Amino acid sequence: MKHLDFDVIVVGGGHAGTEAAAAAARMNARTALVTMRKDDLGVMSCNPAIGGLGKGHLVREIDALDGLMGLAADAAGIQFRLLNRRKGPAVQGPRTQADRKLYRSAIQDLVSAIDNLTVIEGEVTDFLMSGAQVAGVTLSDESQISAKSVVLTSGTFLRGLIHIGDVSYAGGRMGAGPSQKLAERMDSFGLPLGRLKTGTPPRLDGRTIDWDSLDEQPGDDIPTLFSFLSDKPKARQISCGITHTNSQTHDIIRQNLDRSAMYGGHIDGVGPRYCPSIEDKVVRFAEKESHQIFLEPEGLDDPTVYPNGISTSLPEDVQLDYVRSIAGLESVKILQPGYAIEYDYVDPRSLDAHLALRDVPGLYLAGQINGTTGYEEAGAQGLVAGLNAAAHALGREEIQFSRTNSYIGVMIDDLTTRGVSEPYRMFTSRAEFRLSLRADNADQRLTPIAIDLGAISDTRKQAFDEKCEQLEQGRTLFKDRLFTPVEVQSVGIGVNNDGTKRNAYQLLSFKDVTIQTLAPLDDRFDTVAPNIAEQIRKEALYANYTARQEKDVQNLRKDEDLRIPKDFDFENLSSLSNELKTKLLKVRPESIAQASRIEGMTPAALTLLIMSLRKGAKRVKQA
Numbered sequence: 001m002k003h004l005d006f007d008v009i010v011v012g013g014g015h016a017g018t019e020a021a022a023a024a025a026r027m028n029a030r031t032a033l034v035t036m037r038k039d040d041l042g043v044m045s046c047n048p049a050i051g052g053l054g055k056g057h058l059v060r061e062i063d064a065l066d067g068l069m070g071l072a073a074d075a076a077g078i079q080f081r082l083l084n085r086r087k088g089p090a091v092q093g094p095r096t097q098a099d100r101k102l103y104r105s106a107i108q109d110l111v112s113a114i115d116n117l118t119v120i121e122g123e124v125t126d127f128l129m130s131g132a133q134v135a136g137v138t139l140s141d142e143s144q145i146s147a148k149s150v151v152l153t154s155g156t157f158l159r160g161l162i163h164i165g166d167v168s169y170a171g172g173r174m175g176a177g178p179s180q181k182l183a184e185r186m187d188s189f190g191l192p193l194g195r196l197k198t199g200t201p202p203r204l205d206g207r208t209i210d211w212d213s214l215d216e217q218p219g220d221d222i223p224t225l226f227s228f229l230s231d232k233p234k235a236r237q238i239s240c241g242i243t244h245t246n247s248q249t250h251d252i253i254r255q256n257l258d259r260s261a262m263y264g265g266h267i268d269g270v271g272p273r274y275c276p277s278i279e280d281k282v283v284r285f286a287e288k289e290s291h292q293i294f295l296e297p298e299g300l301d302d303p304t305v306y307p308n309g310i311s312t313s314l315p316e317d318v319q320l321d322y323v324r325s326i327a328g329l330e331s332v333k334i335l336q337p338g339y340a341i342e343y344d345y346v347d348p349r350s351l352d353a354h355l356a357l358r359d360v361p362g363l364y365l366a367g368q369i370n371g372t373t374g375y376e377e378a379g380a381q382g383l384v385a386g387l388n389a390a391a392h393a394l395g396r397e398e399i400q401f402s403r404t405n406s407y408i409g410v411m412i413d414d415l416t417t418r419g420v421s422e423p424y425r426m427f428t429s430r431a432e433f434r435l436s437l438r439a440d441n442a443d444q445r446l447t448p449i450a451i452d453l454g455a456i457s458d459t460r461k462q463a464f465d466e467k468c469e470q471l472e473q474g475r476t477l478f479k480d481r482l483f484t485p486v487e488v489q490s491v492g493i494g495v496n497n498d499g500t501k502r503n504a505y506q507l508l509s510f511k512d513v514t515i516q517t518l519a520p521l522d523d524r525f526d527t528v529a530p531n532i533a534e535q536i537r538k539e540a541l542y543a544n545y546t547a548r549q550e551k552d553v554q555n556l557r558k559d560e561d562l563r564i565p566k567d568f569d570f571e572n573l574s575s576l577s578n579e580l581k582t583k584l585l586k587v588r589p590e591s592i593a594q595a596s597r598i599e600g601m602t603p604a605a606l607t608l609l610i611m612s613l614r615k616g617a618k619r620v621k622q623a
Helices: 015-026 055-064 069-076 100-112 181-187 247-255 278-284 316-323 375-394 407-418 439-453 458-480 485-489 515-521 523-527 530-561 578-587 592-596 603-622
Strands: 003-005 008-011 031-035 049-051 077-083 093-098 117-121 124-130 133-139 144-146 149-152 161-164 167-170 193-200 203-205 215-217 240-244 292-297 304-308 334-336 339-346 363-365
Touching: 008 015, 008 133, 008 375, 015 031, 015 100, 015 117, 015 149, 015 375, 049 055, 049 069, 049 375, 055 069, 055 093, 055 375, 055 407, 055 439, 069 077, 069 093, 069 100, 069 375, 093 100, 100 117, 124 144, 124 181, 133 149, 149 375, 181 339, 247 278, 247 316, 316 334, 363 375, 375 407, 407 592, 439 458, 439 530, 458 523, 458 530, 515 523, 515 530, 530 592, 578 592, 592 603
Parallel strands: 003 144, 008 031, 008 149, 031 117, 149 363
Antiparallel strands: 049 093, 077 093, 124 133, 133 144, 161 167, 161 339, 193 339, 203 304, 203 334, 215 240, 240 292, 292 304
């Protein structure tokens, strides 16, 4: 029987798995990535699109920490769009439609170039145990791989069940089997499990779509890329199409609701409320006469089109009927039916802030197994789990992200404190400090962390250092240059003749003022690189707000610094209600900040907890 040994094993080669393996390897941990097929690394199971509102911030943060997703998205992007362009920079989200084949190829190229990373083909069926601690994995051929840490990224494969109408069969995704034995092994740990579901629309043959009759959705003239190392798209850019459902479409769906897997009672799992199936839309928004559909090509040399907005679990014949009732799709062919997939997840309140299972030492979880949905959420969790699994294996200090420094920190805190009642998706509204957690400054927030960890390439460090130097020079130029009201008025900016001089940085906070507006006042402004100038403009726009918010940030950091020991006895807090004790025992918060976000937590209960912690610290000090 073959036996291999590594520092870290990552199970699963999806978006969470590849980021976890790459992050662990960047920490200089000897890392094994175990996947069923090497050729499946980088596969995009659903829509081949990356980014969006909130999600684009996560991709930028992954990239800032030297992850893979941003680079792969830029290599494969065939249409780039900045969403929410009419709103403020803090809530704008970069998005790209990707070529499925190019994305997979980019991920495989990036993975193959990583030192300390070995890709192993095989199915993990069990964990090796050393007492209560996970110490490796067993494969289906009975070979064993030992390690100090294991990261499980099983996606939708744990007891995965595919539903098309009243037909159901086991599968982790279309064309791939589920993971049953590993699911049974997870049962043995006594973890709180649940069922969630997600769905996809039918894939259409683009050669049978009447594109000429449809509205066109072009990409941005100046693409907003994901990686801080990218300067322009690599693939040919295309447009998408737009069409709409209609009353006939809705009638067909209503008449067949009893044949839908979800409405026919075949699915127990909860689906995402913010990304409903077409059946959900027709029922919940009955007053709407139509719903928009984006027809998004899956590749430059692939006729497959993803109709974004009509995911379904209706039978194949009904799918064809309702799709052909839509303008431009009257003669369309379906290449693959839409389906719903139901799968096991672990209540993420079982995890600590490092994505380690508290009751199963050595085992980390990332991705959909934690109740999330989306490539971006999975990739960000994978990165965190990989960094921490490597830190654990190498005897280094664990890495924790905060709500004050990243969307990654917001997501992990949400998951581990509040759990999920539906598949979790990132939105900008989840981040209370979103004015300072912008997509454009993700590298300044997080790249220093990667540098301190030594988990970053020389190329990225050099690029970051050069950018920081340019930003500092640009800020100095804009802050040092003062202008009188008359000078400011000369370029069309409305200010009072109050004799107050204002610097260029202050003027950039005015509505509709850009670097180009100020250029006539000082020709040196034109020497600042466009990307540097744009970031300085965004900083200036929010400067007053972020300064006011800094007090809230500092208060939260104080509460985060007030740590709760892992063995703290919540049962002994006699004045707490039994309900709150139960919640505290379930979440086991690691800080006062985390405890404060538990549903139902009161100021009085927090005060009692803080007093108890301080008494305990005082007794330790006296001893």
